[in-house]
Amino acid sequence: GRQQNAASSPTNAPPGAPSGQQPFRVALIMSGSTTDHGWNQGAYEALKAVAKKLGLSDSQIAFKEQATSADSQLESLRAFASQGYNVVIGHGEEYEQPALRIAPEFPKTLFVISSGSQVATNVTPIVFKLEDGAYLEGMLAAGMSRSGIIGAVGADPIGPVKSVFSAYALGAKAINPKINVLQPLFTNDWDDVGKAKQATLSLIGRGADVIIQDLDNAAQGVFNAVEQSNRPGHPVYALGTNSDQNGNAPDVILASAPINLYPAFLNIIQAAKEGTFKPNATPYGLKSGVIGFVYNPKLEPKIPPALKQKIDAAKQKIIDGTLVIPKAG
Amino acid sequence: MSIVTGVLLGTLAETTPLLYTSLGETVAQRAGVINVGLEGILLASAFTASLTTYHIGNPYIGVGIGMLTGVAFALLFGFFALVLHADQVVTGVVFNLFALGITGTLYRFLFALHDKSLITAQLPLLHHTVTLLTPLALPAVALVWWWLYSTRSGLELRACGEQPLAADAAGISVRRTRAIALIFDGAMAGIAGAFLSVADSNTFVPNMSAGKGFIALAIVTAGRWNPIGCLVASLLFGFTNALQFQAQALGFDGLYRHIAAIFHLTTLLHRLNLDHFPYQLFLALPYLVTMLILFGSSRSTRAPAALGRPYRKE
Amino acid sequence: MNLARDTAGSKTPLVAPSPTISSVQMQQIAKRYGTTVALDAVDFELQAGEIHALLGENGAGKSTLMHVLSGMTQPDAGTVRINNVSVHIGSPREARRLGIAMVHQHFTLVPAFTVQENLALDADISLHTLRYRAEEAAKPALNQAAALGWQLDPHARVEDLPVGIQQRIEIAKALATNAQWLIFDEPTAVLIGEEIEELFRVLRALRDSGKGIVFITHKLPEVMAIADRVTVLRRGHKVATAPIHQVHPALLAQWMVGEAPATQRAPESHSISRPLHTKTPAFRAENLTVLGDKGEKVLENISFEVYPGEIFGVGGVDGNGQTELAETLVGLRSPQSGQLFWYEGAFQPGHSPRIGYIPQDRRRHGLALTMTVEENLLFEAVKEAKYRIGPFLRRAALHDLAETLIREFDIRTPSAKLPASALSGGNQQKIVVARALHHRAEWIVAVNPVRGLDINATQFVHTQLLNAKQRGASIVLISTDLDELAALADRTVILSNRQMHPIDLTQRDATQIGLLLGGAFTKEAP
Amino acid sequence: MSFSKSFPTKPKAIYHLLRFLSIAFLYIIGFLILLVATFAIFGVAPSKALFALQQGAFGGGSISPAYALSETLVRATPLLLTGLSIVVAWQAGMFSIGGDGQLLMGALTATVLAQLQQVVNPNLLILLMLVCGTLVGGLWGAIAGWLRVKRNVQEVISTIMLNYIALYLVGAAVVGPLQESSHSNPESNLLPDKLLFAHILPPSWSGGVTTRLHSGVFLAFLAVPIVWLYLYRTLPGFHLRLVGQNPDAARATGVLVDRIRVRAMAFSGALCGLAGVVQLLGTSERLSANFSPGWGYTAIPVALVGGLHPIGTLLSALFFGALEAGSVNAEQTLQVPASLIAIVQAAAVLAIIGVNAWRQHYPTELKD
């Protein structure tokens, strides 16, 4: 059995606040690679931008990517915290339990968990309302689908992915109650482009003509399958998630629902730097600008104005708070 | 596109790289060399093919460079295996690590650090279905078959894998023959790697080979060191692989729950968080099938007698 | 003949060519393996239009001499001339170009290949690399076989064929090359009566067509029947070369075996000769039938017994089932039928008798070359309870044992911790011998135990065997060296034709033994 | 007596030590050159890189030596156990690549048992997890051994297949019965503290920071003498090595070769199964679909660089552990990608096996 070491000395300063001599430092831990054109790259770039804005030098920010294994996730949190980083961001829900576990040992460190949900003395979640963007994408998908069948491909059915896919289905139903949203396919591999492509082709084979994906690195396989199946008279479209992927396959991606982490990161890091941050579970959605929805300019003209109006209206309602999209589960 | 064609195309996409790789490895193993470093060759050639296509714009040249990359790796492997007589399995394992490192690093330094994405031109599709490489795999099977069984050099090659001493007595250079086989092995794995990045997709992603090199090794064994056997085994593998998505898609899950209900297992399965069929078990299917083939076939056939054994003259 | 090409590269200019008779001349050929002198300045000449028999005991150097000629082995010294042109034969391929082909004693066939493929592999190397058909490539050889009356199934796998057929393939292969110089290394060892006649007809026809043929055999009647000239080698030296009409089997046998070895006999071994019939045998084999690796019968229905304190000698030319017999006698091979007894109970290796085994092929079955000398000495000892505490080895005791053995058996090694591969062949053999003899084995099976040992070491091993005998062990000594059997064995049998043939070595003379060895006794006992 | 015995050997021992040191020195120099060259090629200042490596592995700058060294030890632990597993299998002539699968099966078994945490005494449960995880790992290895001796399926191939099957079994388990309570991630719940290995280094030793050094590290180090004893001091170990060096000779002395092979694979698998449990209870604290970052594969170069000897493997695992700890630090502070470290590792190992093979094939040493 293991005795957790209690906090060495209770502190009054808010977590993450810079202490006297040490410079203020921020670390970001990701399970994937910083070049995935998706979830991880977005965080990587956001932190760089925040650093620039706050005047943090290169030595004041640190990254750990591809912390895929359970032990490296836990280890990275511990390593950065023990080196005195003021803010340690675990970019993904998978960091939440480990962070909650070790947080008491590092009371001066603020742990930020992307996609998390629980609040503790020095652990704060960034609650993403990924559903906001996915809902609008679902509406777009249903509106653009000619076959009345749409699909989704993911790597693993993890929480955020399930939320995205369920909001996508809800949005689609809002436009076309009879739309057939095929059960999402999972490839179990965030890197295997070929598998993503095959899964997509099999959805298209069953009649789906709009596909959403949540695959990071392997997303290119989905786009490639859609590009390959897209032909005049029988258009097939894809949707981008987590970052603005419109440029990755400009002929077939209708829109993307990017996560713009910059405002969220800036909020938290700035407050922490100033010593004023209190952990909270503020949701970040369309309203905060963290979740976005961008049409692909190249395909935008093809979208019927009526559909666009409906989507815009829904967007407004979400921002107003009159429409709340539930999380999956 | 119907479900049948979906399965078919999925099968072909998965089969093609496996077939090329296993054909090359069949030749190498027939000559007595086992190359466990195929995974690394796939990755390295996928990268160079993509890189070349990115800069030159012509995916055919990309495939050519992918092939050359495979050959370069094979020659390096040959230096260790045939000149130094190092253990072939270890050398192969380390080559995989090496390729993983070198491609990941180069990708990072050439692209990621400059915020460029490696999206390239792609081999054109024939009739909106497959690229040239897929139908070309069939003549490749025939070619290897013809080479191994109908040419003098194929005969010599097989002799080197079975009984190098006899080959030597017949005036054949065992080392040279094995080197040629390795070069072919590398070239074929190179094509397969290029297939992954410039035919089956239009990008390179670190670690995109995702274990195909290891599966190709198993296919060589399951296919009984015979090109036709490789064709059958890789088709089977490709098919189970493609089927897994169709099964997911076709509501296998519903069937699963239906059966569970018949046996009054629904509550139990719910308690076990098994409301849905764990799709990972589908993913394991091809490997299980391969194991079964290995289990069933290996009594009647044998590996080339001198497989993996360095041959030292006197 | 395409000698022109090679003449250009040769260093020696043509010297006194004799234009009428073409010939191959091997001069002062020497070859050593470690300290084994396989060939010591041997001269040999082969003329076109003759069948030249090459005779000698096992290990006399016959194969090595012919390997030099066929490019398989490079000599340490000496020259080869063809038609008085000095040639360098660096590889089998070069030999082939010079018109030399060899039928090897140890087959150079690919077991997993079909007959046709094997023939094609060796077929004319100028055949096109790509456009080629195995049937065509194999045809000349198959035709040769057919001319001999041998119907070879081109699609049969070689490993499924009996050795006799494999031998035919080797012969057909060589004949198909149209070589001017043909070497047959014991081609008749595995052929039977009529087949041999067929082969002889072919050989004579080839000779008459002007080819030069070397014919290696242990069988004297064959030499008398077919050879024009005969050369005898003994321990790497040439004894004599003579036209066949100047020799007779007895003379040849004498040349082969040399002077009577009775003088070397250890006298004390005589003194303990005992009336065997007064004791009960320790080991008894009844109607033993043993199969070889290919499922062929190598021993059929043999019965014999070995008494305590006896050395039972088994002689004969290599390849007559010695290995299989030895393996059966130590329990590594189960007999197809028949029973083995140890005293009154069943023979149960691992249980009843304590076994000492000196296998035929020490590198393959006797040693783990990468393990240390000490470990190699202890293969048997570690199993004994007194050298263990539970599963743990008693290192000190084992180490002492190893050191004792190294001293006792005079194993020359700088350290017991050296890998066995660092030792000379002779010293490696001593490890195997030490292991088999030290632990008071009651049942000892030794196959060529002094192979590769020098005179002193040989004497030593023999003394050890005699000591073992004296303390009551039962010993089967399988040896191709009749001197050794004569010196040590109380009774001797010769293995041939799947049977044991008892012979009396005490009243022997060299001639008789040579004849027996040569298989003469089966048909025309003297 | 003993004096006179040891006297002549003394200069020899010094000679051997010097020879060993000079060879080791050569390897180290070669390795450093490789390292510097690789960093230089990719534009990372070698001096900074070397410092970052050293800092991560041994401490310095902002990292206390105790912390860095404990990281080195913790990272060496799975490599040591799996490396020993390779030593056992390969010494028996079984070229197993199955470390990862066996390790996963061990961890999976332990996680299943962890579900009993409410009913079983925690210390008992830990013991149970260690024992059962080890056994199941052994079983997974024995399957490959059995396939080899009964069906002549090459273990190189079957172990790779078994790796994948284990991987997907774990994958299915962590989205199924073993999934964490929120049913959101492909991983199990964190194990409760009471089931984890204790952290053994007092924080005061490492600058007030808790290190990951856990009691499971002892198990790995304990395995070294056990494997060593087994291989070099027991009868079964003797037979195992004999079978690996020359199965024909083993058979000729009456050893049951098939049985030894299966047993070796089982032992080898057991060590990996143990590694799985040790990682689970020591550092990972939960099972996940990506539980192993490839420990079972890295084990092969680890064992090989260690000369397929338990002591050598200990040193080699420490070397790899230090390299990993250092490179993770370099990655985090200099943003050197982890893949660069893979190149360095591969190149170093290739150099070592190349030199070894060359020395074996073209022996130049003369005996005095």
Ligand SMILES: Nc1ncnc2c1ncn2[C@@H]1O[C@H](COP(=O)(O)OP(=O)(O)OP(=O)(O)O)[C@@H](O)[C@H]1O
């Ligand atoms: N490759 C080798 N390495 C070591 N020793 C060898 C080798 N080849 C032959 N010898 C040794 O050279 C000697 C001559 O062997 P050779 O094969 O020429 O005998 P042989 O007369 O053909 O005997 P046999 O009648 O048994 O065929 C023997 O002592 C043999 O052990």
Ligand SMILES: Nc1ncnc2c1ncn2[C@@H]1O[C@H](COP(=O)(O)OP(=O)(O)OP(=O)(O)O)[C@@H](O)[C@H]1O
């Ligand atoms: N690879 C090696 N490494 C170290 N020492 C070796 C090696 N090979 C041979 N030696 C040593 O060199 C010496 C001569 O070896 P060699 O094989 O020539 O012996 P030999 O003269 O044939 O002896 P024998 O008559 O017993 O066969 C031996 O003492 C042996 O220990």
Ligand SMILES: [Mg+2]
């Ligand atoms: Mg011979």
Ligand SMILES: [Mg+2]
């Ligand atoms: Mg010698």
